[in-house]
Amino acid sequence: MELKEALLKRRSVRKFTDEPVSDEMIEELLHAAMSGPSACNRRPWDFYAVTKEDVLEKLKGASKFTKFNAKLAIIVCGNLSRALPMQMAPYWIQDCSAATENILLRVTDLGLGAVWCGIHPQKRAEKKVAEFLGLKANQIPLNIIFIGHPAEEPEARDQYEEKCVHYVR
């Protein structure tokens, strides 16, 4: 798929079939994630790929907006032990967001569907996800990406808005 097509076709998919996502596809998604840029190439991330049914069930309860029946969830975590020092540390959020978007685009490319569900900075949700996955104190869950074979196909769209563009020339 051409990149431009994938950019417009990527939409949040919240309904999935029962078909599992193959191990090969999961690996493809993780390769896409780690191809992303990161500040000073610190790659301050960890990825949890969950297919275990009871953990998927728990993850649905992470927040009010995470109740999705997907066969795969990838949790993108910042790993503070690999983040930049001092006031630069919060760059992990941008690094992990770039990795997340890469996953979403590859999801589209593979004919899968996904929805990005924000966890950080919701403290209660962070705590729940950390418990479900047994995270260490230096791992912060940025989001849960629920992924599966799509049972709905939101229309491709372009959200270009002239009012948001400011040329300086």
Ligand SMILES: Cc1cc2nc3c(=O)[nH]c(=O)nc-3n(C[C@H](O)[C@H](O)[C@H](O)COP(=O)(O)O)c2cc1C
């Ligand atoms: C940081 C972030 C957090 C989000 N959290 C949720 C969420 O908790 N639950 C959900 O259903 N969608 C969530 N979304 C998806 C947005 O609602 C969605 O991207 C937006 O409405 C635009 O629709 P589209 O993805 O189909 O283009 C989140 C998206 C982002 C970028």
